[in-house]
Amino acid sequence: MRRPASPLQGVTLRHAVVVIPAHDEASRLRGCVQSVLDAAAHLPFETSVVVVLDACTDGSAELAQSFGAAVHAVEVNLRNVGAARAAGFDYAKSLPTAASDDEVWYATTDADSRVDPDWLIRQIGSGADVVLGVVRVPNWRNTSTVAIRRYLSSYQTKYRPDGRGHRHVHGANMGFRAATYWQTGGxxxxxxxxxxxxxxxxxxxxxxxxxxxxxxVSTSARPVGRAPRGFAAHLRSVATGVTTERT
Incomplete structure (x- = not known):
């Protein structure tokens, strides 16, 4: 019997980099990093994990460093999630590798999220220049049933009828070719x-x-997030019934 084709058959990539911005995330960061390392273990080439520790004072730096050489811990004082993500990929650009930008895959997630084991395999195997995924919330602690139903109903309105497409954009779940990232300005x-x-x-x-x-990827339903108008702010607005637009 013929084996099914590998999801990476025909892929010419030689390296992957995952950037995780973090600001005082010690309680969630270990699970996030471990999930990324587990996903990276399914790739046939090396993955560099870069944790950008933005003005951390809670032990997040020590936690990231505890993974040893498997994780690059980059400390910055930017207090800005866009700048932190950019700093992570700037650092990735300096990593020693024989791969060109056309042979490197970039991905990013958030420190309060956990990626699935097939996260990188599915991104890279898509054959696209950019891949956008979705998020799920496995633990709705301290959130009312009404708010949960309202959120899920609103979220699903951006699902396309083809069974797989959607119109969401999440920094917690996206990937792109390195060449595409740099050509577009990052x-x-x-x-x-x-x-x-x-x-x-x-x-x-x-x-x-x-x-x-x-x-x-799974993410937290925390009521206060790092970005003033990010996912946590959107969840708060859903709970009050005054929903702000969030892709």
């Missing part, structure tokens, strides 16, 4: 919507974008 220094801004520039550049809701 993450801007924005305290909010740095992910949406980058994707808008990808779209303007006409690159191949795959929006796949089968590529999912």
């Amino acid at each position: 993450f801007a220094t924005l305290a909010n919507d740095e992910d949406v801004d980058l994707v808008n520039r990808f779209r303007a550049a006409g690159v191949r974008i795959d929006s796949d809701r089968r590529i999912s």
